[in-house]
Amino acid sequence: MTALRIGVMYDRSWDPAGLPAFAREVEALGVDDLWVVEDLGWNGGISAAAVALGATERLRVGLGIAPAPLRSPALLAMEIATLARVFPGRLVAGVGHGVREWMRQVGVAPRSPLALLEETLGAVRGLLRGERVTVDGRELRIDGVELVHPPAKDAVPQVIAGVVSPRSLELAGRAAQGTLVAEGHGPQDLHTARAAAQRGGAGADHTLTVFTFLGVGDAAAPALREAVAGHAEWLGRDTSETFAAGGTAQEAADALRALGAAGAQTVVARVCGPEPLGQLREVLTALRG
16 A cells, blocks of 8 residues: 655745745655645745745645636646756646636636636646647647647656546546545545546546645644634535544544545645644654654
8 A cells, every 4th residue: 555645735825935944844844745826816836836846855746726727728838847847756736627706807717617627637738748739629729739848758747636526526537647635525525536536537546635624732723613614615514524634633643544544645734723834743743653
């Protein structure tokens, strides 16, 4: 059984000026992944990934996630390829629908989010493989585009889909190399996501990554409750059904292990409350105990 990868998110609310130091500190702690966020009005995902990669030596950096409507697939592939050439083997790229309301705000909401995401995933993956890509799709038009400097053949970054709904989870299995599951989803949700991806055609090599809120100790409890309540509203479910890793360090570590036992290869902690590095250190100690 492959060892569970443990990642940490650089929260969108944190000043990007602190990202280089944070990346170096979590690398020193032995974390496997650092995930950066691209949400409208917060930080740029590609630039944040570049900062994190440049500040570290071995850490894998995840882009979670690039909204397909907001980014030309040709430009996205160019950006990913540039990072992959400079930092081979250290990048995984998440692509998703983007929040519909935000996409409307900037005038890029597609007629068919499903079609746009599938066409984007196909185009980006083809370009990263060094192919000459033409798309005459429902949402995309690309006429013979090819990257001059694609990633090395043995270092093409994994492209995964950050999605939630059943149809989108099936699409991830059909068009992406992995599924990225949002915060609030627990072990049973991961079984559902895996089954949906398999219905879409996912094979045994299709990876499953999950974000989860984490809060260790009494000081973090209020922030964790607030995060869970807000996300429960977004997911349209009760807070009691919204998963998080909280309580003591051992209880949080057990919650992360439960996600791994449910099929996640990578669990990414979104730390709530004060002293996020201290909380992370406690959980890593418990996981290694």
